[in-house]
Amino acid sequence: MKFMRSFAQGAAVAACAALTAAPAAAESWRGWNIHPEGYPNTVAMDLFAKEVADKTGGRIKLTMYHSGVLGSQPDAIEQVRSGALAIGNFNLGPMGPIVPMANVVSLPFVFNDVPHMHRVMDGAVGDFFSAEMAKKGLVALAWYDSGARSLYNSKRPIKTPKDVVGMKIRVMNNDIFVKMIAALGGNATPMAFSEVYQSLSTGVIDGAENNYPSYESTGHFEVAGFYSITEHLIIPECVCIAKSVWDKLSDADKKIVREAARNSAKKQRELWAERSKKSFDLVVSKGAKVNTVTDKKPFQDAMKVVYDDFFKTMPEAKAVVEKIRAVK
Numbered sequence: 001m002k003f004m005r006s007f008a009q010g011a012a013v014a015a016c017a018a019l020t021a022a023p024a025a026a027e028s029w030r031g032w033n034i035h036p037e038g039y040p041n042t043v044a045m046d047l048f049a050k051e052v053a054d055k056t057g058g059r060i061k062l063t064m065y066h067s068g069v070l071g072s073q074p075d076a077i078e079q080v081r082s083g084a085l086a087i088g089n090f091n092l093g094p095m096g097p098i099v100p101m102a103n104v105v106s107l108p109f110v111f112n113d114v115p116h117m118h119r120v121m122d123g124a125v126g127d128f129f130s131a132e133m134a135k136k137g138l139v140a141l142a143w144y145d146s147g148a149r150s151l152y153n154s155k156r157p158i159k160t161p162k163d164v165v166g167m168k169i170r171v172m173n174n175d176i177f178v179k180m181i182a183a184l185g186g187n188a189t190p191m192a193f194s195e196v197y198q199s200l201s202t203g204v205i206d207g208a209e210n211n212y213p214s215y216e217s218t219g220h221f222e223v224a225g226f227y228s229i230t231e232h233l234i235i236p237e238c239v240c241i242a243k244s245v246w247d248k249l250s251d252a253d254k255k256i257v258r259e260a261a262r263n264s265a266k267k268q269r270e271l272w273a274e275r276s277k278k279s280f281d282l283v284v285s286k287g288a289k290v291n292t293v294t295d296k297k298p299f300q301d302a303m304k305v306v307y308d309d310f311f312k313t314m315p316e317a318k319a320v321v322e323k324i325r326a327v328k
């Protein structure tokens, strides 16, 4: 009897030990990305998923859904905030309505150039934006490149703000972009990315604005052949994880996930540089007319009202803009 009891006890202890030693139940995450196969962000997000799976021995399985099949960007941001989706690669433009401080990076001409944007986002100011986003349920794991956005349209080359007067321009979902176009004399329509091609081809809008890779991958160059290098917006993108998902991870898993995101960002930035050149060559070879805006000053001057307006609603953002400008 004694033997039986101690045997049974021993077996129970062994069973418990086996339970604790067994790998934790697999986590299944769904990830959102708006871009198609082959796009730098798509390749990088797949690498991210692979590294997380490899380094957790398959305990965390991230399935990436590309090409925006899980919905529009504003919807996907909400879904990651609520934890319905675990991960998203988001542009900080449509983040502004949810994270007001994120509007700082959507201010036209706030960064000098793309390398400046990276220096800012990879430093203390980037950490500050992460903290603001975390308050709204999103943890930024790493920052991706999105180049500089310029105006394009089906009517004429844009050389001065006067050329924008009366034009119907699609913008991402954020009031700040509506004001930006209004300040140039155009009419802006916030619209989902997936609807832009059709709206350009039917004349519902005259133009839009984006970087070379998106202008090319969407085929917008086929229906809006004048691309004018205004480079008015340089907006970073994040690999963002739902805070509710993040908070449940062990410290060791947090480290793996963050490192994998950072590694993917490194790759994304390399791929981005290559793709930008390729996209530029491709659209030009297919007949797009690209013009350099030699004098950006009138465009920059026109943006004063956008800044004034923004600072009226968020005076505390002024110091953040100053911090950005102080990063050399």
Ligand code: BDP
Binding pocket: 034, 073, 089, 090, 091, 146, 172, 192, 193, 209, 210, 211, 214, 237
């Ligand atoms: C692309 C961004 C993507 C945006 C899109 C847009 O990478 O996140 O959704 O622009 O204009 O450059 O909506």
